[in-house]
Amino acid sequence: MCGLIAFLSADGTAEKYVDAVDRAMTCMYHRGPDAAGTWHDSSAVFGFNRLAIIDIEHSHQPLRWGPQDNPERYAMTFNGEIYNYIELREKLIEAGYEFNTEGDGEPIIVGYHHFGEKVVEHLRGMFAFVIWDTEKKTMFAARDPFGIKPLYYATTEAGTVFASEKKSILEMAEQLGLNLDLDQRAIEHYVDLQYVPEPESLHAHIRRLESSCTATLEPGSNVNAERYFKPTFQPTAVTKDAEQDLYDRIAKALEDSVEKHMRADVTVGSFLSGGIDSTAIAALAKRHNPDLLTFTTGFEHAGYSEVDVAAESAAAIGVEHIVKIVSPEEYADAIPKIMWYLDDPVADPSLVPLYFVAQEARKHVKVVLSGEGADELFGGYTIYKEPLSLRPFEVLPTPLARGLNRLSRVLPDGVKGKSLLERGTTPIEDRYYGNARSFNFAQLQRVLPWAKEEWDHREVTAPIYAGSTEMDPVARMQNLDLFTWMRGDILVKADKMNMANSLELRVPFLDKEVFAVAETIPHEYKIAHGTTKYALRRAMEQIVPAHVLNRKKLGFPVPMRHWLAGEELYGWAQDTIEQSLTDDIFNKREVLEMLKEHRDGVSDHSRRLWTVLAFMIWHGIFVEKRIDPQIEHKDYPVKL
Structure with missing residues (x-):
């Protein structure tokens, strides 16, 4: 690395x-x-x-x-x-x-x-x-x-x-x-x-x-x-008699991948949150390193920490566990430095705790394993359940579907069934644009008044959808996320935040032999029995502790909604907006109004605000050269 x-x-x-x-x-x-x-x-x-x-x-x-x-x-x-x-x-x-x-x-x-x-x-x-x-x-x-x-x-x-x-x-x-x-x-x-x-x-x-x-x-x-390679989901029918064979193939591929990812001449540790992905990786890694160290991070704010669950998992698989708690002050102070490391902003608040847990891990190891990629390969996002709930709409004649869609758009907000009717009569190419979209077009124009009328997510997603027409709806959503959300957010923050601390991150789920098994899984073995990643959970039954097996993944959740509305980050956010020299890009008056609306509980703008704030910090460093990211190394300072 x-x-x-x-x-x-x-x-x-x-x-x-x-x-x-x-x-x-x-x-x-x-x-x-x-x-x-x-x-x-x-x-x-x-x-x-x-x-x-x-x-x-x-x-x-x-x-x-x-x-x-x-x-x-x-x-x-x-x-x-x-x-x-x-x-x-x-x-x-x-x-x-x-x-x-x-x-x-x-x-x-x-x-x-x-x-x-x-x-x-x-x-x-x-x-x-x-x-x-x-x-x-x-x-x-x-x-x-x-x-x-x-x-x-x-x-x-x-x-x-x-x-x-x-x-x-x-x-x-x-x-x-x-x-x-x-x-x-x-x-x-x-x-x-x-x-x-x-x-x-x-x-x-x-x-x-x-x-x-x-x-x-x-x-x-x-x-x-x-x-030279195009990931393609090609589900293969699985009979009841062959179910266990599918689970065994998943377990075998993942165990082999973890073994190969443990190859190093230095100590290898593992990140550990409260979900099945990182727990499975850590449990398998323990087989190859009895002295495995695991690391997690969290916040003191109630409901925004998986520290206790991760500690319980560490005890269950028998590894030494190290925790880093991040305060709001540490969080805000680190943001300029983090934006410098990122090269381009990524408006994902979880990258900040990732930076801190990597910093802590680097004190003990030089390489860590992590669970990135499991959601995209095995069907881990809750939104992947949507095609199942919308199946009744698939039989509607196209003219009727279009008419019902027009009707759904004129129904007043709050009318029961409006959202279901609108989503059910909207083609997947227009309905699903990945896990990240934070603004609708009206909100986008509010902060970016120069945004063009014709812009929508299809400019990015249409070429990807064009190559997945033979896949089932769940696979098409997974395929889209592989080319958008995963490589634009998940893997960028994984690489940048760990390398910022001279720590190598390895991701055993994103292995071509693991993908060779994952690409064959039918959608009913991804989304089943009210859960996600069903086949992966079954494959890990003898490996992952019971309290984690069916637990929803949270990763490193951040109390951004509360911090931006309270004394922790409201003042910092207001100062950042007012001092930013981005008047030719953003309507700063509207951004400040959104911040007040968020504080007053009118609307939860936390994701939208964080998107703008991250850009303003980035712009202050790389364009204005007004913000000093405070980057120094022992051998020489890094100057922009």
Whole structure:
């Protein structure tokens, strides 16, 4: 788990950018404080910050390798972990190749020489990497199937730069001649969805290589991504006699994934909340590390903490448990620093406690496991039950459905059945846009008066829905979340908040072998008996303590609604809005009015307010340069 930079010069003058790469590396020191290295030739400059996890004494990067006739043909920077590196290495040795290290990075570069671009199909893990072929003068970039590890890029007349963090590209912007205008469409997307969807960033000329994509480019060319993997849910009928076989396959795949994710030359711990996902991972990890440490966080505010349940789970599976309680003051003080680490704002309040529990965990371990991805793969969100409740509407003739939909929209709010009638007669493509939307269009225009009339969520979701027409409604919702909410919110906060503390996070649910089982589960084994993730719960019956088995997942719930209405954060929020220089973006008068409405109990605007507040803090750091995120490292300060 590290930070990479790779610059490809358009005109063969790469040497001019070595110092710029050195400076850019300081912006992601936190991703790899153990070692740093650079390499360059006339066409490319590579920079790397290392967090040493496997083959600690060797496997330094940028990594050089080549066949016997050209032993330094390739250069590579790689961020992530390859969990099948031992098996892949053995396969390549059988094919006649020699290795210089015992690490998980070298099999990628050797595999690239052997398999070409199809090397990504042989990798089991999380990764973002860039390889420069000094012989063919081509650069190859790739990102893992689910988007666990980030990879930003920008192209100017000077060349193309890839980096693990956007702030490193911003650091090079002046020398590259990079335009730093904001992307108004991306701002709309962010305010509406609470995150910036891939491949966008809030800067119009900095983009992200999408999950499960690769790109091959030459000096002076653009980045044209190609998708090598497309998650597809293909449910297979399960008879009553075959039920147990399904549960056994889930348990076997997950146990194998956890075992592979435990591969490390350092201590591995596990996050533990009150739900089945993290508890299952921790219980399985305990089998491979009897001295496993688990970590959780919570708040003193009643009803917003899973600390007691997590402690009960830790006792039941027999692990030592460490708790971090976060105060409102700590929460507010950390927000500027967190927004700096994020690169682009994510309006998910739970990322703040995640930052603090990662900070606590890093005092004890260097790697942690977590339960991200279980909801998307196994059907864990309550909203996935909706298609079952709306089944009676499926038999309605289209003209009748349209007429009833028009009727539902003119019925007064509060009329019994209005919401059910409206949802039941609205196609799923128009009805479901993921877990994150916080504003309806009227509310969006209230705070973003320049928002265009034609904007709606379908601009982001339509291409994804177009590729899922053969799936059942539940699978279509899962598929949408895989490409939107999960990679835009869940995995961004997981990567950024843990790497902010130089802590590697591993997510065993997001493993291609686990997905190979999950993709076959029929919807009646996801949503059944009044619960979600039914098949996963059955598979974990002998592994997870009984008090957790059917408990609803809360994760790290945050009392934001109460804090914004009370003395904890109301004054802070008011000051943030008034001081922000975002009058050309937001109608600040309306935002302040929403804050007062929230305080007075007129309406719960907490999610909408937090979305705006997070953006204002981000803008104050990266655009106005008015807010100091107070980032310092022991070896050198990081300055914007």
